[in-house]
Amino acid sequence: MKKSLIVLLVLGIATLGLAKTRHLGNYSYINTDGKINIAVNAAVAAKNLNRTYLPFVAYLGTDSKITAVVNRSDIVLIYKGKTYHMPTFRELRQNYHRDVMDMTLFSRETEHIFPSDMSKYQFQTNVDFFPARTEGNIVPSEMVTVSDTLGVRTKLYFKNPGIKKGEKAILKIRDSKNPDINGEITITF
Numbered sequence: 001m002k003k004s005l006i007v008l009l010v011l012g013i014a015t016l017g018l019a020k021t022r023h024l025g026n027y028s029y030i031n032t033d034g035k036i037n038i039a040v041n042a043a044v045a046a047k048n049l050n051r052t053y054l055p056f057v058a059y060l061g062t063d064s065k066i067t068a069v070v071n072r073s074d075i076v077l078i079y080k081g082k083t084y085h086m087p088t089f090r091e092l093r094q095n096y097h098r099d100v101m102d103m104t105l106f107s108r109e110t111e112h113i114f115p116s117d118m119s120k121y122q123f124q125t126n127v128d129f130f131p132a133r134t135e136g137n138i139v140p141s142e143m144v145t146v147s148d149t150l151g152v153r154t155k156l157y158f159k160n161p162g163i164k165k166g167e168k169a170i171l172k173i174r175d176s177k178n179p180d181i182n183g184e185i186t187i188t189f
Contacts, residue, residue: 024112034183061151121151
């Protein structure tokens, strides 16, 4: 009886460990446990930790029958217990001039987001928190709306808090009006 209980306990702990962020390969991660489903390509950030700002490509959607409105301020990076907010679009443009190069670097990386649970969403093509200077047809967004069928692919930038190779940070996202609609993902650099 004790042996069976121990086996069940170990299986339960292993299941909880797998139920969080999953590594898809090449610094790509996914977590669909929250009401907001998140996948992140962090390859360029992880391979360029000496930069002032760290670039990510995030894919967002929600669970069934949920719609979320996410403002720029609703997305934070938590590193060593401290919370970091994204810069404004204007601040990034004034202080960082590598956004076009970041797009080139992302295009050279093998992305492992697809196929995954994110394949079910139709991604909006006209919204992005940080469109690159060469993406003139996309207006910088202060907020995005996602649902169980309509997702968003957007670039995220955070001022580099001094992350080192092998360290972890948590990306948290919540709905602007209902904090119970949220999601998070752990990124290992």
